[in-house]
Each structure stands twice: as C-alpha cells, then as structure tokens.
Amino acid sequence: MRATLSIRSVAMALALCGASACRQDMHDQPKGEPMEASVFFADGRVARPLLDGVVARGELDLDPHLHTGKVGGQLVDTFPFAIDAAALTRGRERYGIFCAPCHDAAGLGEGMIVQRGMKRPPSLHIDRLRQAPAGYLFDVITNGYGAMYDYSDRIRPEDRWKIVAYIRALQLSQNATLADAPAQERARLEAQ
C-alpha cells in the first residue's frame, strides 16, 4: 500500500514537472495563423474562403480591360497600361517562374514538365498565337486553356499583362528580320 502510494506520488510529481516544463501556451496561442488548422470551422481551415458577394479590399475589379482583357465583351489587343522596359523585365521574370516549366524559356513548348509527360502545349510562335489579340493571351492565363490550369490565383492581373507583353517580345524575337534590329545592332550582325 505504501509502496504504491509513493510510486503514484512520484509519478504524479514527474507528470507535473513534465507538464509544467512543456507548457507552450505562449507559443501556440488561441489565434489563427495563416493556413493553420482550425477546430472552430467545420472545414478545419483557419483560412476562410470569401463568401459570395464579398470583395476583399483592393480586389474590386472595376476595370474590365485590366481584369478580363475584354472591353464590351470583345478581346482587346491593347494593354491597359504603358509597357516599358521595367514591365518587360518583370514579365520575363514572371514568365520564367510560371510559364517556362511547360512552355520553356523560348516559348516552344518543350519545357521540363512536358519532357516528363505533360501534354505538350502549342508553341507560342505559331501564327494563330502571334495574331491573337493580347487580350486572348491574358484570358488564357486568367482562365486556363485545355490542359492548362488557370493562374488567376497565383499571378496578379498587372503581372499577367506584363507576361503577355513579354510573350509578345518573345514572338517578335523568333520572327524578326534584320530590318527590325536597331541600326547599330544591324551593323554588328551584318558583320558576322
């Protein structure tokens, strides 16, 4: 009897010590951190999907040109903002991140994922795509096309337009004539 009592009390004491040492109440506070699991919401997520009709701050799409690539339901071939060198640089960077895995850096559709079994996308340099309005390319990025998922949740509209601009530059680069190069460059190229 005495033995069990003492064993029990020792166990209790150890448990108490252990419990106190491991209390991480400040480390894990009863608040939601991004993408934490939740016991409160039925779907178990802290991150809440927007309810119908709710627009997040800064996400109100009032400009159809910017957000859909269409004006009056028609795809447009103009950019909603001026494209400069900085925009192209940004577009190239975003293209490299999001597009190049399939479309490859040159836009030929030979990306690494395609080599691993992804359905091969068309080259960006086919006539259909070269002649397609910029709004079409924007629309494909925004809503997906064929096997390609949409990227609207991963790329902001402004960046999508910059990617489009970069694709335009890519297309130009693959179909340019000597006459398109600036005079200096032309001279250099001719010399070769």
Next chain:
Amino acid sequence: MNTPVAIDFGQRLERWRNVAFVVGALGLAASGYAWFSDRTEFTRMWLIAFLYWLAIPLGSLALSMLHYLTGGGWGLAIQRWMQAAMRTLPLLALFFVPIALGMHELYEWTHADVVAKDELLQFKAPYLNSTGFLVRAGVFFAVWIGLAALLGAGAKRFDAGGGEGALVRLRTISGPGLVLYFLAMTFAAIDWAMSIEPHWFSTIYGVVFIIGQGLATLAFTILLSSQAADSAPLKGRLLPVHVHDLGKLMFAFVLLWAYVNYSQFVIIWSANLAEETPWYLKRMHGAWGAVAITLIALHFALPFLVLLSKTVKRNTKLLGGIAAFMLLMRLVDLVWYIGPAFGHGTHAPMHVHWSLATSFVGIGGIWFGVFATQLKNRPLTSLPEPDPHAMAAAHH
C-alpha cells in the same frame, strides 16, 4: 617612549585660539570688503561657509544625543569636543544675520516680479516667503540652542556627580531632542539651500545634510583627538579601541554619505523627469562634472578603501590625517551642492567667488576661537584614567 616634559594640550589650544581669532578677524574684514564690492557674490559664498561651519556644532548636538541613547566608548572620547561645539551655536545664529539681510541676493522667490510671473512660486508662497523664512530660522536656532543648553546643563550635573539620575535625564532629553533636531535641520536645509532652486525638490534632501553634518563632526573631532592624543590629559586615556571605534564610525558615515547621495541620484536619473533632472544636469557637466567625479573619487572611494584597513582605523595620526582630508572634502561637497544652484541653464560654467575663502576662514577662525574658549572652560576629556587592564585589552 616617555617624553620627560608632559605637553599640555590646553596650552596648544590657547595658541591655536589666538591664531584663529587673528585669522578669523582678517577673513571677516576681507569678507566685509566683498559685502560692499559685490553683495550678491558675498552672500552666496557666505551661505556656503556658514553651512559648512554650522555642520560641526549641529552634528555635535546630534551625535551627543545619539551617544547618550546608545552609549559606547567612542562618545566619551569626543564628548568634550562636542559639548564645546554645541555651545557655539549662538555665535552661528549671529553669523546667520548676513544671510537674513542678503535673502534677496540668494532666493529668487523673494523677488515679487519673478513670483508674479511664476505660477509655481505663487503656489509655494505660503511657505516660501520672507516672513516665514525669518520666523522659521528663529525657530530652528531656538530649538538647537535650547537643546544644546539642556544637554549642557545635564552634562554639567553629571560631571558634578549627578550619577545615574543625570544620565537618565540626559537620555530623556536626547530622544525627543533628536526628533526635533531632525525636523528642524530638514526644514533648515529646505529653506536655506534647496529653495535657491525653488522649482526643484527631493524628499531625501534633509537627510543628506544631516549625514553630512555627522561626517563633518566626526572628522573634526577625530582630527582634534589626534592632535591631542599625545599630550595631557588625553595621553594614555585615548585608547586604540576608542580610535578604532571612531574610525569605524567615520567609515560608516562615509558610506552613509555615499548611500544617500547615490539613492537620490539613481532615483532621479532613472525616472528622468523634467522637473528633477536639471539639478543634476547642472552638476554633471563641464567643470562641475569634474567636481562630481572628484567627490566620488575622494569623498567616497579613497576614504572607503583606506578605512577598510583595521590598521589605519587604529592609527591615531593616520586617522587624523584622513579626518582633515574629509573636512576639506566636506567643503568641496557643499560647494558642489550649492554653488551650481546660482547658475542658470544645464551647462552653467563653474564659478566660485574669492570671498568663499575669506568667508570660510572668517567664520571658521572666529568659530574655532570661540570653540577653543568654550573647550577650555571644562575638563578637556571625560575619558577615565588609564587602566592597566584596559591597556592590555586594547593591544589585541
């Protein structure tokens, strides 16, 4: 070892007294010149010198009462010095007159135009006003002189063989007497020194002055004892144990001085309130800052380290030397406490008028002369005759 001709301390005292009177008179004369040439500077310096010399009689009053209450051989060793010092209080009341006359030079709250522009001074006017100042000064001196007289009478009765009854009476006076001294000195410090900067306040201020007075008194009496130690009648009566006790007490007061000053400083420094810090800002920058560091080094660190040693505390001559040094540092401390108050702004340049020296020796000379006269009126020591047993014990 035994000097064949016994030197009598009384004779030396007489010589010193004559010198003191002459020096004092010269000093007062020079200060008198300052009074006419620059009334403001004179009054300020006079106040510092006055507070310096006031410390010894008042400290004597307080330490005597403390001794009556607690006992201890140390008190016997310096009892006569303290009793004589207490009896000089009326002289110091006289020396207060230039301060009363020069109030206007010292305290901005006496200026009606300044007060009219200053809400805080108007608020404090019920306390900080000329009439109140004078009445309170009268009360302070009445309390101190009265206590000194009561104690003097009691001591006289004890000397005349009053025995235990006289002792009990002395103790009966000393208890409430200490309370009265504490209160009077606190408010005197507020009136005479703190109110030079009338916006500033610190609740420990009175205690700082009281500790300073105790230290000054101990240093003065130790110095005197060390001078008297090898001549009659102290020779053989002043034992190393007394010196050791006095040394320990001075050590304790050096620590107390550092303690109260540090307490005041760190509380104000840490809280960093705009109404308090200017007092220290003035005293921590430029030349005044150098004085502050000097005080830490020489008013605290040096005596602290030296007095740690038991050998030093038992060496009469050495301890006397340290006591003399402490008396000097007391003056530096007072100048640092009060001097910057007259400057404006937080980086006021250091300024000490020459009349500080003349007032210092003027008041001091006359005071010491009167003190020596008082001393000679009574037996020079209350220590008992040398006792072979005590001598033996003292050698350990």
Next chain:
Amino acid sequence: MAQIFHPSTNTLSKVSIFGGVFFVFGALWLASEINRSSYVTQAGVVRAQPVAFGHKHHVAGLGIDCRYCHTSVEEAAFAGIPSTKTCMTCHSQIWTEAPMLEPVRAAFREDASIPWTRVHDLPDFAYFDHSIHLAKGIGCQSCHGQVDQMPLAWREHSLNMEWCLSCHREPEKHVRPPSEVFNMNYVPERPQSELGPELVRQLHIQGRTNCSACHR
C-alpha cells in the same frame, strides 16, 4: 567521545562538496546543450508529411522556381503554402495514377486541405515577415538551407531567438544582392567582408534588435 565517522569520510566529504559544485555546473551545461540539440529544436530532423513531397526533385530536378508554389513570399509576411490546385496544375496530367499522390487527388476532389506538417513554425509571439527579408537581400537559403537538396524537408536551423539575433546583430555577414535571393547556389562575387557592409548601406538595413521588431 568515540569516533563516529570512518577516516574515509574526510576525503569523501571534501570530494563531495567540490564534486557537488562540478555536478551542478555539469548539469547546467548539459541542460543548455540539450536545449540547443536537434532533439529539442528539431533542426535537421526530417518531418513526416502526408505526401512525400520532394523539394529536391521539384527544384533541383525540374527547375521550378520557389515562387511557383510559394507565391506570396515577395509581398506578404507569409510565404504561402501552395493550394492543392497548384499541385494539380501538373499532376492532373502527369503521375495521375501514382498512389503516392492519392491524398492530393482526394483533397482536390473533396475540396479539403492536405494537413501538411509545418517545418518552420515560429512561436505565435514572434512576427516574421518574408517580404522584408527578401527585399533587403536575405536569401531563402540563409534561413531555410539548401532546400533544393532536401528530398523531404527539414528545418535547417534551430529557429531559436539567438539564431535570429545572430543575423540581426550582424546582417553584413549574411546579406546578398536582392537579385540573388532565390539563388540556391549563390556565391558572392566579391569577399563578403567587403560586399556585406556595402549592401547594408545601400539597402538601408537596420538589423533591428529591439524587442518590438519581432514581438508586438
């Protein structure tokens, strides 16, 4: 009186006093070592995941950029855990029958979340912001290690506060040009001792070590 102790107790008692001192210090040292060990910090410990996702395969093998999945890393505090849809962008087409990916497909079908195990979980009272670190030239690799070489992810560093502070106190030792932050194989062009202080100046890096920088 008779002896009550054996002569050996003299040595025993002396040794036990000084031994006791060493024991106490030894115990303290041990505790501090344990606290910094991977047993407590979990640094270098591979975490089990519901799906055996290989960073090494996806990053080093396929060349996918960090930001393809961790999309918000440049503009938000939180780098972002990819949604199941991101996985399915490719895996709706390739490895569609792989049993290993069944949890992903199931989650996608049922609109549920995959319960990933957090590898880098800071305490809730520490507020870390990815975007500012990238903007000021701290590479992914500086904190997360060579993720491109991790088959299954582990925590490279302890994430102890002393580790955070080691960089905040001396950012010049860790900073790189902002263009190189995603480079997993970055090698400084010039000696870091020269480049670091220059970048700190250029980028106005403050290396804040006051409490409220991280604790709000």
Next chain:
Amino acid sequence: MKPKFPIYGYLAEFHDGAELLAAAKSSRAAGYTVMEAYTPVPMEEVAHTLGFRTSLPWIVLAGGVLGACVGFGLQYWTSVIDYPMNIGGRPMNSWPSFIVVTFEMTILFAAASAVLGMLWLNGLPQPYHPVFNVPAFELASRNRFFLMILSRDPQFDMAGTKSFMDGLGGLSVKEVPH
C-alpha cells in the same frame, strides 16, 4: 609512510582558559612548535600564543574585488557589447544602474570566499580526527580546555613530552592514538 611514534600526540586537559593559556605559553617557551589547543569558546590569545595569524581577510578582499569585477563586467558585457539595446534613451553603459548588481556581487563573492576560505584553510570538513579518539574530548565543546602536543613536533619524545605535560598542571594527560 610509517609514523615515527605510535601515538598522534599527548592531550592535556585543563579546567579553565587561563590555565590553558599559561600551559601554551610554557610549552612554547620549552621549544614545542607543533601544538594545538582546543577551547569551548574562541580565545584569540591562545592562537596568537601558538604563533598563528590568519590570512583570511586577504582572501575575502580578493573575493570581493573579483565579485565587483564579475558583477560590473557581466553587466557591461551584456548591455554594451553583446546585446546593446536602447532603453528609454539611457546610455548603453548605464553605470548608475549597474552599481546595485555590482555591489551585490561584491558582497556575495566576498561572503562566499569568507566561508569557503575559512573551511578550506581549516581543512574542514574533517569528520574523522585522531583527537576524537580521546573520550574526554567531548567536553571540549562544553567546559574543558585542551592542549595537544603532536608527535610530529621535532622535539617530541614519548617519555619526555609526557612528563613535561604532566608538569603543566592540567587535570590529566592522555595519549591520542592515531
């Protein structure tokens, strides 16, 4: 090493401290140097008669100085060098604030060196000591005073020392076995 004599020393018992002091003085005069006295109350003079002064105050002073250095050094290093942090605009080296802990560490180190130094110099703890072999020694902590001449003394010899100690006028002289 085998001890030279079969006993540790001789222990003489005295009735009061004055007798002990006198005995210690005459033993000293007789040329004995390796002695120890045991008293129920501290008697400084006996230790001095045995030719002993302690160096403990220096150890304590050293401990105090070390404590002060460690105390201020710890604060300076942590607050100025290792983790400088602006607290309400106060300087990194906030020496007015550091005085308190410096002081406490000084006291702590000095006190610890006083106690440990005393024990160390005294060779304590030493639960076993030959002198405890003498039954009467238990009165050393009550009202008896003892003087022991150790056999390690160069002048020691079994018979001569015994007779010398018998002549000291104590209550008894006993052999202290090893």
Next chain:
Amino acid sequence: MSSAKPTGAASGAPVIGPGHSLASVTDQISKIVLSRQTPTGWFIGLGVAMLGVGVLITAIGWLLWWGLGVWGINQPVGWGFAIINFVWWIGIGHAGTLISAILLLLKQEWRTSINRFAEAMTLFAVMCAGVFPLLHVGRPWLAYWLLPYPNTMGMWPQFRSPLLWDVFAVSTYATVSALFWYVGLIPDLATLRDRAKSLVWKRIYGALALGWRGAARHWERYETAYGLLAGLATPLVVSVHTVVSFDFAVSVIPGWHATIMPPYFVAGAIFSGFAMVLTLAIPIRRIFGLEDFITMKHLDNMAKVILATGMIVCYGYAMEAFFAWYSGSPYERYMIVNRMLGPYGWSYWALITCNLLVPQLLWSSAVRRNIAALFAIAIVVNVGMWLERFVIVVTSLHRDYLPSSWGMYYPTVWDWALYIGTIGLFFFLLFLFIRFLPMISIFEMRTLVPATGEEPPKKGLHIAASAGPSGEARRP
C-alpha cells in the same frame, strides 16, 4: 559583571541571568534540542502551522492551475498582494541580519541570545517573501529566466531595471544569510554532536558540524570569517531594502517616486523586523523557560529600536506629505489627498495609528517593562507595516496619471490564502528549527559567562554600556 555597577542602557538589567557557568549554559540550551520530551505546545503550534502550509499548497496549486486571474490584480493595480507581502516579509527578515551583524559590529552583547533565532527568522522570512514574486511572474516554472545565463534566446536580463536588481539583492541576501546562519551554527552542531545520545543523531549533527573540534587556529579563522561576514551583511541588509524601495522609487508613479524611499524603507524593514522578533521572542522565552537568556534588557532594547526606527518611518511619511504639497505638482498633490481621503483613506489612517501613534507608548519605560503591552504593540506594528505597503502599492496605482484607467483593487480569497499560507510556512519552519537546532547560540552564550578564564571582566566605563569585556578582546 552583573554585580558590577549598572552599565546597561536604561534598565541596567544584565544580558544573562546570574549563576551561569560554561557547563550550565551548554547543558540548558542543548537540552531543549536533545531532550526526548517535546512540550505539548510545540505539537499544537506545529499542527496549526501545518494547516497553514496546507492552505499555502492549496493556494499555489489553485493559482498554477487557473493562472493569475484567481488573484485580485488587474489593471490598474497590477502589483497588489504579491508585492505587498513580498516587501512585508523581506522587511521582517531584516531584523535578523541587523541583530546578528550590526549589533555584533557595534559590540552589543545583548544580541547574543537572540541572534541565532533572528537569523533563522530572516531565512524563513526570505523564503516566504520569495514565493510572491516567483508566482507573480505568472509562469513560475520559467523564473530562471530572471538570471543571466547563456540562453537560446541570445539575450540577457535588463540590468537597468530595479526588478532585476531585486533578483540579485534578494538571492544574495538569501545566500549570505544562510551562510551566516550556518557558519554560526557549526560550533553548536559540534556541541550537539558531543552531547547527543543516539548514534543516529550524533552522526546527523556530526556530519553537519563538518568535524569542528574547537582548535585554536580554527577559532581564529572562524572568528575572522564571522566578523567579516557581519561586516559584509550589514551593508547588504541595507542594500536589500534599498533595492526594494528602488522597485518603486525609480518609476514615475506619484507616491512611489520619492528620493526619501531608500532610508525610510530600510528603517521600516528594521521596524517591522524587530516587531516580529518581539512577537516571537515573548512567547518562546515563556514556553521554553529562557528568561535567563532573553532578559528584560533584550525586550527593552528591542522596544527602543522599534521606537527609533518607527520615528524614522514617520519622518518618511511627513516628508512625503510635505513635498507632495511643496513640489507643486498636481499629481503629487492629488496622490496625498487621495491617500488620505480617497476610497482607501481608511488604510492610511489605520497605518498612521499603527505606526505613528501606538509606538509612541514606547517612550514610557513602564510600557517597555510590561510584556503584555510590548507584545500587543509588536503585533500592531506588524499590522501597521503591512498596511504601509498596502497604502504605497494600492493607493498609488489605483489612481495614477490617467483618470480613464482608474480602478479599485479587491483582493480575492486566494490572495488571502496565499498570504496566510506563507505565515503558516514561516511558523512551520520556525517550529522545526527550535526543536532540532539550538535557538540560542551556545558558544556565544558561553563567551558571556563571567570569567571564562580568558581575562577577568573589566569595569564598565562611565556611560559606555556596550564595550564589554568580551567585545574588544575577542572580536577582531
């Protein structure tokens, strides 16, 4: 000595009863410890104290389980009972060190019979005090974070904070008090080892005595060490309550921020500490028949110390009140008005009654000679000093600069339980101590016995009471 002409302070009573010898002192004090018979009162007392310990354990358990919310603290009074009781206990502890160290340095022989007991009181009071801040940190299992050690957070404690000074001051104080107490015990443990009858107790006391045998060289070092410890403990004890006062004074709260706080806190600590010594000594000398060792002179002297320190404390109150007005600061002025007339005004006036008015009775030697009156006054002072901390903490915090955050403080039953619990713990430890260790220093009492053989007692000096024969001769 007792037959010599009166040398004591007022009463002239001796510090040890007549007719004692080395043997009788040793036997009488060690008998209390070694005797098989324990007074029934001890068992009753221990039982009651154990009830208190039970309350303490319950209160701590409840607190750990539910968190600090079970206490009455909240905004704006965040300190509440925790700091009040901490300061109260620390203050009580101070008398022990003071009696032991300062009176030793001042060669006040009357300290000898009460110092051991007072030191033990110090230790136990510091233990009780420590409970409060440790629990008040909220997560006591992380209290070691207060110490500077190379931690994984890579940071150090904030040495500019008086609360950290407190950590150092109190832990140093606890350590040095324990050392001082233990060192003082060593020769007595040897005495008990030599007197104990059973081998078990011989071994226990023998192990604790570290083999002490009273060698002259050992005594020399021992006395040196003891004297040095006293010299170190004296400034330490002053520093501890000074630091406690800094906890308040370096802040900017009206009612806390006053430069007079350090000396007045130290005096207050001694005031309450001596009151507690009286509270304990009066019944104990009665129960254990120690009237020869704790004489009327002790009681008289302690009463005088209480009176003196009480006057200093009241000086502090007076300065606070005067400067609250003189400062001209509206916050300071409001603070003192609120203290006197606000919702907690009752506590201020109760405090004035306990600490200012009642101790004035001690001016009368008739009161000082009346044991019952002394006991009652001591209790009143204990209460008064608790009230002082209540007034300082609660009235200053509950209405500070921001009227919008004014509030009231109501201690809960758990606040009271913890407070009562620590009182239980204190007495529990004290009862154990007086049963198992000599509550009076045996070897130091032996030095008070006339004619120990070292040298005959000297005649007292005129007024000098204290520099008795043993003082100068034995103490370094």
